[in-house]
Amino acid sequence: MAVGGTKVNPKKFETSQIPLYVYLLPLAVLMGAPIVYIICHAFKPMDELFAFPPKFFVSHPSLINFQNLMQQAAASTVPFSRYVFNSLVVTAAVLVLAILISTMAAFALSKMRFRLKNIMMEINNLALMFVATAVVIPRYLTISTIGILDTWLAHILPLIAMPVCLFLIKQFMDQVPDSLLEAAQLEGAGSFTIYLKIILPMVKPAIATGCILTFQQVWNNTETSNLFTSTESIRTLAFYMNTLSGVGTVQGQGMAAAAALIMFVPNLVLFIISQSSVMNTMAHSGLK
Amino acid sequence: MATKKKQQNMQEIAIAPKKPSKREKNPHDKKRLTKRRVREWLYGYLFLSPWIIGVIIFFVCSMVTSLNYSVHKIIFDNGVQLQPLEFWYKNYVDVFTLETDLPTTLGTFTISLVLQLPIIISFSLIIAMLLNSKIRCRSLFRMIFFLPVIIATGPVMTMLTAQGVATVPMMSDGSLTVLLGGLPAFIAEPITELFNSLILILWNSGIQILIFLSGLQKVSTTMYEAAKIDGANGWESFWKITLPILKPIILLNSVYTVVALATGGTNEIIELIYSATYLTPWTKGYSYGMAFSWIYTAIIAVILIVVFLLLKEKSDKKVKYEKRLVTLR
DSSP states (O other): OOOGGGOSSOSSOOGGGHHHHHHHHHHHHHHHHHHHHHHHHHTOOHHHHTOSSOOSSOSSOOSHHHHHHHHHHHHSSSOHHHHHHHHHHHHHHHHHHHHHHHHHHHHHHHHOOOTTHHHHHHHHHHHHHSOGGGGHHHHHHHHHHHTOTTSHHHHHHHHHOOHHHHHHHHHHHTTSOHHHHHHHHHTTOOHHHIIIIIIHHHTHHHHHHHHHHHHHHHHTOOHHHHHHOOOGGGOOHHHHHHHHHTSOSHHHHHHHHHHHHHHHHHHHHHHHHHHHHHHOOGGGOOOO | OHHHHHHHHHHHHHHTTHHHHHHHHOTTOSSOOOHHHHHHHHHHHHHHHHHHHHIIIIIIHHHHHHHHHHTEEEEESSSEEEEEOSSTTHHHHHHHHHOTTHHHHHHHHHHHHHHHHHHHHHHHHHHHHHHHSSOTTHHHHHHHHHTHHHHHTSTHHHHHHHTTTTSOGGGGGSHHHHHTTTSOHHHHHHHHHHHHTHHHHHHTTHHHHHHHHHHHTTSOHHHHHHHHHTTOOHHHHIIIIIHHHHHHHHHHHHHHHHHHHHHSTTOHHHHHHHIIIIIOTTTTHHHHHHHHHHHHHHHHHHHHHHHHHHHSOTTHHHHHHHHHHHHHO
């Protein structure tokens, strides 16, 4: 073990760190502002919510917004827990499927040689660029033709193809050295073994980033509930929260603030879980 | 003399047929269908198949339909009915004639993209490098810098901007307007907008920071140590080690940023397309909106191609050439 200052992760505060804090702390305050705001806003009572000039911090925190939200939820025909359950199931399914499909496709596109490979990549890039507003009606027609309108699958299937995810993971896989795969091949590893044992661990940071991106899109998605379903009991939490803020009453504003906090918390949890896997990849870097 | 020449000829002839036989054995030769290549194809398609199915059903079908719609007149009457136009590209011509705001909006967008892209990329690179260094509460800082991006997409952001949290106080008091007074409006406007939304830009660069961070994880610390022993300071090792290694990540990040800015919900051109498609059904309508979005996609493609050309690795060709030489030998 090295002595004192050369430790990789210092336990104690060191003077060499001061310049870093000088840069980081003001920026962190700036960047942390919306997080603080969203938390404060949810606990503001009515008079503070509409105070002019608007206040950033809450001075008399209360749970009134959450109580209103619960009352509203209890009054509606579908229980609140149903929306939560729907959202959880849909998000989990999309997350697993999207990551599986993107990593498999990225592995093939990055490390294998076959015909039409470049054309496939171009199609993905086109999908990346295309304006989502334009494909709303064709997508609706496709979904009604397959016959999954107003089912669970209508939430899941349109979202599992994530062009951004594939692009991101493919770009990271390109940097995995070919010689590592060749070495594995010489040892007798098949394509699936290489995919599971080498490729996946090595692109873990990209996968974690892809997870966060996908989660964010699916969790906050109101489009599929809006367009592809008509039964209230299979719609998602994001949709329900959106209808609350659209109420337009004075209470609706407060409830929307509370709802925003509720929608935000799972993002926080997922980020905390996945960020450790983004950061701890140096140990697996393989070739020297 | 003559015999020597003959000998040389003989040697050449002796060598000549050897070359193609060597090439035949080369597994990278594209024309030969060896067993191994077929196997590799099969595995390639096997891994791709779920993606291909998804793309065909949800993307290619939708694209073809929208392309078809864009060259027809659509009537929503008991389902979708298509009527032929006077000439097939009428909608495309209409976009250029009816959309009088398009050139200025597009110009403003392009200029603000050119201004914002370097800011976002360099800011997120700096933050990523700071967050990658050894400090306490690293994960807390990482969280603070990433999380705004989640909120930035939601309705909370509109509340925040309405309350003026997102503007730099100094900028709004008119000092900037004085500074930019001499410039023509189409340049001054994006710059003032840039300063007004500076904090917003920073809030939105969470994903880029995350991508850079995961790229930085790959840079082995031994390389920096070696450079330090050879007498390089931090500045030099940034330019000679960090930047070259991060170059593909910079390209990836730039593409992501361009796409996010161009197709994000707050983009003015997207709003134009939306209002043309859904809010003015009698003059413009759905097929017009389709044509508009195809034109816009083409514009984004051009921007992305420029980004690619600017940032692609220049040694790429050389490396490929050397690789081929190695396999031929």
